[in-house]
Amino acid sequence: MPGENLSRDEARERGRLLTVEGYDVALDVRSAVAEGADAATFGSRTTIRFRCAEPGASSFADLLAPSVTSVTLNGRELDPAEVFDGTRIALAGLAAENTLVVDAQCAYSRTGEGLHRFVDPEDGEVYLYTQYEPADARRVFANFEQPDLKAPFTFEVTAPEGWLVLSNGVQEGPAEGGRRRFATTKPISTYITAVIAGPYHYVTDTYRRTFEDSTELTVPLGALCRKGLARHFDADDVFTVTKQGLDFFHDHFDFPYPFGKYDQAFVPEYNLGAMENPGCVTFREEFIFRGKVTEASYERRANVILHEMAHMWFGDLVTMHWWDDLWLKESYADFMGSFAQVGATRFTDGWITFANRRKSWAYRADQLPSTHPVTADIRDLEDAKLNFDGITYAKGASVLKQLVAYVGQDAFLEGARRYFKRHAYGNTRLADLLSVLEETSGRDMAAWSRAWLETAGVNSLTPQVTYDAQDRITELSILQEAAASHPELRPHRVAVGLYRRLTAFDSNGDSALVRYARAEVDVAGPRTVVPELAGAERPELVLVNDEDLTYCKTRFDEGSLATLRARLGDLTDPMARALCWAAVWGLTRDGLMPARDFLDLVRKFAGAETVIGVLQSVLGQAETALTHYVAPEYRERAARELAEGALRELRLAEPGSGHQLSWARHFAAVATTEADLQLLQGLLDGTAKIDGLAVDQELRWAFLLPLASQGVADEAALAAELARDDTASGKRHQVRCLAARPSADVKARAWADVIESDALSNALVEATIDGFAQPSQRELLVPYAPRYFAAIERIWRERSIEIGMSVVRGLFPFWQVDAATLEATDAWLAERAEAAPALRRLVLEERDDLARALRAQNCDQAAGPRP
Numbered sequence: 001m002p003g004e005n006l007s008r009d010e011a012r013e014r015g016r017l018l019t020v021e022g023y024d025v026a027l028d029v030r031s032a033v034a035e036g037a038d039a040a041t042f043g044s045r046t047t048i049r050f051r052c053a054e055p056g057a058s059s060f061a062d063l064l065a066p067s068v069t070s071v072t073l074n075g076r077e078l079d080p081a082e083v084f085d086g087t088r089i090a091l092a093g094l095a096a097e098n099t100l101v102v103d104a105q106c107a108y109s110r111t112g113e114g115l116h117r118f119v120d121p122e123d124g125e126v127y128l129y130t131q132y133e134p135a136d137a138r139r140v141f142a143n144f145e146q147p148d149l150k151a152p153f154t155f156e157v158t159a160p161e162g163w164l165v166l167s168n169g170v171q172e173g174p175a176e177g178g179r180r181r182f183a184t185t186k187p188i189s190t191y192i193t194a195v196i197a198g199p200y201h202y203v204t205d206t207y208r209r210t211f212e213d214s215t216e217l218t219v220p221l222g223a224l225c226r227k228g229l230a231r232h233f234d235a236d237d238v239f240t241v242t243k244q245g246l247d248f249f250h251d252h253f254d255f256p257y258p259f260g261k262y263d264q265a266f267v268p269e270y271n272l273g274a275m276e277n278p279g280c281v282t283f284r285e286e287f288i289f290r291g292k293v294t295e296a297s298y299e300r301r302a303n304v305i306l307h308e309m310a311h312m313w314f315g316d317l318v319t320m321h322w323w324d325d326l327w328l329k330e331s332y333a334d335f336m337g338s339f340a341q342v343g344a345t346r347f348t349d350g351w352i353t354f355a356n357r358r359k360s361w362a363y364r365a366d367q368l369p370s371t372h373p374v375t376a377d378i379r380d381l382e383d384a385k386l387n388f389d390g391i392t393y394a395k396g397a398s399v400l401k402q403l404v405a406y407v408g409q410d411a412f413l414e415g416a417r418r419y420f421k422r423h424a425y426g427n428t429r430l431a432d433l434l435s436v437l438e439e440t441s442g443r444d445m446a447a448w449s450r451a452w453l454e455t456a457g458v459n460s461l462t463p464q465v466t467y468d469a470q471d472r473i474t475e476l477s478i479l480q481e482a483a484a485s486h487p488e489l490r491p492h493r494v495a496v497g498l499y500r501r502l503t504a505f506d507s508n509g510d511s512a513l514v515r516y517a518r519a520e521v522d523v524a525g526p527r528t529v530v531p532e533l534a535g536a537e538r539p540e541l542v543l544v545n546d547e548d549l550t551y552c553k554t555r556f557d558e559g560s561l562a563t564l565r566a567r568l569g570d571l572t573d574p575m576a577r578a579l580c581w582a583a584v585w586g587l588t589r590d591g592l593m594p595a596r597d598f599l600d601l602v603r604k605f606a607g608a609e610t611v612i613g614v615l616q617s618v619l620g621q622a623e624t625a626l627t628h629y630v631a632p633e634y635r636e637r638a639a640r641e642l643a644e645g646a647l648r649e650l651r652l653a654e655p656g657s658g659h660q661l662s663w664a665r666h667f668a669a670v671a672t673t674e675a676d677l678q679l680l681q682g683l684l685d686g687t688a689k690i691d692g693l694a695v696d697q698e699l700r701w702a703f704l705l706p707l708a709s710q711g712v713a714d715e716a717a718l719a720a721e722l723a724r725d726d727t728a729s730g731k732r733h734q735v736r737c738l739a740a741r742p743s744a745d746v747k748a749r750a751w752a753d754v755i756e757s758d759a760l761s762n763a764l765v766e767a768t769i770d771g772f773a774q775p776s777q778r779e780l781l782v783p784y785a786p787r788y789f790a791a792i793e794r795i796w797r798e799r800s801i802e803i804g805m806s807v808v809r810g811l812f813p814f815w816q817v818d819a820a821t822l823e824a825t826d827a828w829l830a831e832r833a834e835a836a837p838a839l840r841r842l843v844l845e846e847r848d849d850l851a852r853a854l855r856a857q858n859c860d861q862a863a864g865p866r867p
Helices: 008-017 227-232 235-253 295-311 327-344 350-365 381-386 391-407 409-423 430-441 445-452 558-570 574-589 595-608 612-629 632-652 658-670 674-685 697-709 715-724 728-740 744-756 762-772 784-798 801-810 819-831 837-862
Strands: 018-028 041-052 059-062 067-073 076-078 088-091 097-107 114-119 126-131 153-158 164-167 179-181 195-198 201-210 216-225 262-267 280-284 460-467 473-481 492-505 511-523 527-529 541-546
Touching (some): 008 059, 067 088, 097 114, 153 164, 216 235, 235 262, 235 295, 235 327, 280 295, 295 612, 327 350, 350 574, 381 801, 381 837, 391 409, 460 492, 473 492, 473 511, 511 541, 541 558, 541 574, 595 837, 612 632, 612 658, 632 658, 632 674, 632 837, 697 715, 715 728, 728 762, 744 784, 819 837
Parallel strands (some): 262 280
Antiparallel strands (some): 059 088, 164 195, 473 527, 492 541
């Protein structure tokens, strides 16, 4: 709709004019338990008190609602038909002091944006929750939807009797006739307000802290989920991590948790990982595990809990003025999540996981045509929505990790402490943070910021080594390179490690590959010499970003790469091993290592990987390499060999271990032969068994997906499995498997369900898209490439941005890795120069992935056939 996409210039002007004193928001959600059209909308009444710097000026409030009953400005009734256009309420002739009252009927969401309504298929219960970032609070109540217009909020919610209702503040007094009133919040932005309502299962605990001055802090803790998940909910572990995090941040931030209580809601059909609503954090309910998962899943959940908790200070207490400085909250929270995880919880390998998994996300994003500086140029809300990406999160966190090495941990944390005290409940920009860091470190933060925050792209660091006649290093230098599109060479503080074999042997009879020399150096410019390593004995491996101190693509000299091909699994240090895995994956993505060589490394060495998160990452990369990067003529053999290796490791893995589970899931993902599929079917029906492997319900669905995609499991089998698991999760799995079946009619139905209808919820749209495109069905999917390009502009125009993003990314014809698809993409881009910039950005990103896959396939093809 016109006006829905708020621009930065509009927000800046409104922020100049207005100061918001407070909101009173009353919602009536009793209609949520009705049927049909009666359950489409809910009542929303908002009172906003605000000042205007220029009496007589005009502005507007934001509201996305099917209808508005009344609008009153300073006691004067306005005609909704004249002042409300579907997205904005025009406000003319403002006074110095103003009161706006808006009565509206707002729509329940099925897309996870606004107030989402979910009906549990297991028991028919209705659950509500809100999700707003960056600008969907206006779907629930009238407001000024921009982060710098912070204000206190008072919420009142009328809900069905017996429901649990939560908001940012604590409930004040008992419910009266289903009406609950909540304590007024501190000044916060609209996008982090929250309401949760429904018959949720709710568990409580308490956090207590006594500070050095003997003052005490008590924080009531809550954790909640759907009743259908209660039997799986390990709330004790959630509370353990929560208390550890609160202790850690209090130890380091010197600013007591400012928002009273701390509820954590695990909600259905959630689009994100989590959201940092102060006092009322929301998470996707997939963080409640219905079956056996590896320790990496618990580590991931703990990281997200701590990430969101860090936001209570970085983002909620102190908030960016506009989305240009989104990194001020997301980069810091991403860094602090791992920092706290390693420093306060049982997950002490957090930085290893960060180096291997999180930074891979950043490196991919930083090589896309849409890459941008960490401090981005956000013109409007559509730009903002797309910038919740690997740059803002993982690159920003990587840069902060390097900043800690640059200024020192004490100076970094003291900067944070001053930042909180100086800007509490306010809004900031880049300069505000840099100024406190300059104060505490004495460093020139402007130069550092220009290099790392204000330019885009990732550098490559490659060792160059010469030796004398005695096989000692004459000179070791580091070559720094940058892409032509982003030629900035940056200062890097790096550790360089030299590795060689010991004479001692491990339990498998292999000699360990260990570090025997190390030097730190500041890399600057295209070539930097490391004088400390001159004279060292010849290494078998030179690792130029040892310990992961900087953000770069790691390259190898020929001797080091040969060592990794032969001995990667012999590296005893898990961080060094994770960095090498990440580096060879980078070589594969860049078309510098044949994809089958990467798969060889996986088959030879992944079985010995001890860090479960790294193993899962490597196995996922192997699946991507097989599907997209192996040359087509070699794909069948590569798939067979990868599945054989997976089955071998599955049988060798410790019974009941996370490694065994990871290999089981990987085997299912790459199984294609008749024998492989028969084994999966046997594991499902109990005629086959692997010692220690418990085939629980989640693993059953993982086995059923390849069986469905290969035509072994038909509609009746999937219906029978749903009857066995008649839950919301079961329904999503069934929808995915149904769409995966190898039939033209099935594909046509799935396509129509997503493209021609908006009846599916966000979760079922996602499941249908996931099932639609299967690697074994390339020919079946050929007709859908032109249909995709014909449909996406309409989808972007008619659907919510969340659904639009899912469709544009998920249905891009990436299964057709060929020149024709690349040409079709280029033609669409050339003919649609005036399409929405955010839509063009998404298509450009998909085009880049497609071109990268073609280059990787050419590299693999050039390597020729194997013996």
